[in-house]
């Protein structure tokens with residue numbers, strides 16, 4: 089890649105019209121604002137999560153975009169959460185990829201894209217148990233866990249070195265990442281990332297990476313942005329072939345959808 093973070097206006101209309109087959113939207117920070125509220129009771133029997141909704145304009149734009157290209161959503165969130173959040177724009181010509189590349193829902197079927205030994209799940213459980221103890225000690229800093237199958241997501245008030253230490257203690261094999269996401273930590277297997285799902289998707293749809301636009305706003309989007317024609321919506325965090333500068337009142341994903349429709353639907 090010769091030049092990085094080019095302005096969106098340089099994205100060739102001919103490419104959009106004749107080559108583009110798939111647009112992958114990252115979710116948090118790209119099509120909805122970041123910052124999910126999560127609180128879990130100390131014994132884990134009560135959980136409150138407040139989620140964001142797509143704007144009405146974005147729902148309309150995605151419905152229109154689907155007429156021209158396949159739409160893929162990629163997130164660290166759980167599949168169940170994505171399915172409910174994005175229910176307005178399912179089901180045709182849409183896929184959902186969840187838990188940082190571990191699951192994909194497409195054509196009515198859920199696929200698990202990487203397999204792990206039971207020892208992996210045991211390790212995640214041991215980490216979770218230690219983090220529960222940390223939550224008991226610091227209930228105002230550790231808020232609780234998002235329900236997920238494969239990765240572990242703990243919500244915290246701010247970055248905490250204790251979390252990284254707990255992961256390090258259990259992960260002698262160095263097979264886990266522990267990534268601050270702005271609202272907590274995603275802890276999961278290094279061997280799987282958002283690109284894992286894009287490889288599966290492009291094989292299934294018989295397309296090349298060059299026929300896919302990918303978007304992202306964070307470090308965990310790096311592999312994904314490098315895979316397709318990457319568009320970063322947060323230059324301070326991650327680079328892409330193109331970049332959309334932050335704009336108050338409008339999300340990067342909305343700006344992109346508007347730009348694509350201007351070319352496709354004219």
Ligand SMILES: [Mg+2]
Pocket residue numbers: 114115116117118304305306309
């Ligand atoms: Mg994101």
